[in-house]
Amino acid sequence: NIGTIMVGFAILMYGMDNMSAAVKPLADVPEFGNILMAFSNPLMGVLAGTLITAIIQSSSASVGILQALCTTGSVTYGLAIPIIMGQNIGTCITAIMSSVGANKNAKRAAAIHLYFNLIGTVVCLALFYGVNAFVHFDFLTEAVGPANIAVIHSIFNVFTTLLLLPFGDQLVKLAHATVGNHKKSGELQELEVPVLDERFLERPAFACEQAMEATKQMAELTREGFSMSVSLFDNFDEKKVARIRELEDIVDKYEDSVSSYLVKLSSRNLSDSDSRALSMMLHCIGDFERISDHSVSVMAAAEELHTKKIHFSEMGQQELEVFKKAVMEIVGLAFDSFVNDDLTTAQEVEPLEEVMDYINSQVKKRHVERLQKGNCTIEMGFILSDICTNFERVADHCSNIAVYLIQRHESEYDPHAYADVLRREDNKEFQQECDKYRRKYVLP
Known part of the structure; x- marks a missing residue:
């Protein structure tokens, strides 16, 4: 088991190294810089991060791609932060797809996952750019490194967890409101038959x-x-x-x-x-x-x-x-x-x-x-x-x-x-x- 873990990390690091080497030449391609400029709008950055992560169904992979792009020196903090927020929303697609055909509680769990990241993204972006409007962060125009991407990603998740931890009951109520029982008036509550997932x-x-x-x-x-x-x-x-x-x-x-x-x-x-x-x-x-x-x-x-x-x-x-x-x-x-x-x-x-x-x-x-x-x-x-x-x-x-x-x-x-x-x-x-x-x- 230890050997398997070590081989897994070795393959991961080897893949990251190859990906970084593959995208380095993009730093000298003007068109690449123009594409990145299109995502300078925070909302476009969130959307891009969400779509890419949803398509490849892995936030780890999409973060890895962003880290590889950082080696070109063309990705700034101002560009990376909204994309990272969007990646956290996009990763919810896995839970949503897994809940298809599952019982109501499974759908509610996926809904809580989605709401957690949506609310976290809205609050974080609102706070960050609200403060930036008065303070004007100079580092937003600086190039971000792979390690900084990991730090930003971690800070977002820790902050969102601390922010929403006291509101667990409210998240549950929101999930129940989204995935209701669809009970007709006067009808007895229907107990659900557990869906035994064939993946098990x-x-x-x-x-x-x-x-x-x-x-x-x-x-x-x-x-x-x-x-x-x-x-x-x-x-x-x-x-x-x-x-x-x-x-x-x-x-x-x-x-x-x-x-x-x-x-x-x-x-x-x-x-x-x-x-x-x-x-x-x-x-x-x-x-x-x-x-x-x-x-x-x-x-x-x-x-x-x-x-x-x-x-x-x-x-x-x-x-x-x-x-x-x-x-x-x-x-x-x-x-x-x-x-x-x-x-x-x-x-x-x-x-x-x-x-x-x-x-x-x-x-x-x-x-x-x-x-x-x-x-x-x-x-x-x-x-x-x-x-x-x-x-x-x-x-x-x-x-x-x-x-x-x-x-x-x-x-x-x-x-x-x-x-x-x-x-x-x-x-x-x-x-x-x-x-x-x-x-x-x-x-x-």
Whole structure:
């Protein structure tokens, strides 16, 4: 690495030396002097520096060119200073181009970069030429050297940083005003799907980390939607209904974005650990998306109860309350284990899922008994069956998530075989965990 750095500097210095030697003859060319005179106007100098830097997309290269031209002795301070200011504006083109196709925050970052240099240039030029109007700096007509170019460039950036550092919040507000949310009146705020930059694919380990962060965001949005749908049974709210539908759409977008990215990443040279993580994410995003779908189904059941102004019997309500608490706990365990990569929490999911299968069958069985006694209606039975089925399937997906997480750290990746081993009768630890949850979630 040290050798590479030294070779890089050697090539840089060699290139600068060659460039300086190439432009030296220009000092004797009258036309060259005439061109430079055209940029004696400060505004033209700023424009020239901006355009040249934007075209070659490198302020370092454009500064190097200016330093090379200084060896002719024809470039004065008065000519160089505005060009240097323009070079700082032109370098923003790189950030602006990188933000194309990126999310709003990336565009705002590019906007802050642009505003930083624009404001710095305006303030510096205004102060400099304002003072010059009274003091009349004599050095403006003197030839500037390469080292002086570097000093001016550094002074500009240090001064601008000190000037704008206290106004960071104002720059953020300005960027938000420039790159707004474009939200229509009365429309719920849209959460952005992170754009996973394909340039990161050249660094598979980093790309895998970015994909994991996006998947964790997807998990949290899914959890929010499901928790909100279950809460509708106790407190129905039309705003929550709209939010649940919105979250389901966003989770779908996450699935499309992340899965496409992971497929592209899978063809790269991944470490064994990253390969396992990728496989886990591909499985889990499907489970998150399905849980989000079940959130909408649960919401629809709650909406039907509210619209028709019907409710379960007292015993049915108590049984459903036990089921709700169990499903919320398993969702919490599965999602916490995934987000925090917590194997201990993940191992608690499967025993609870086993108990929830039992709760599901018992709740349905008890409803049939009440139906036979005339204590309930067929219509309520359909709604209860939908709710129970959705809860049970959510539990299944939570089980998948936990098992995928555990198996990611195992030597062999076979989730189904792992689940079968857990459920063996001689697995006393698993049976003890199941007993714990049976005692916790006892139907009335």
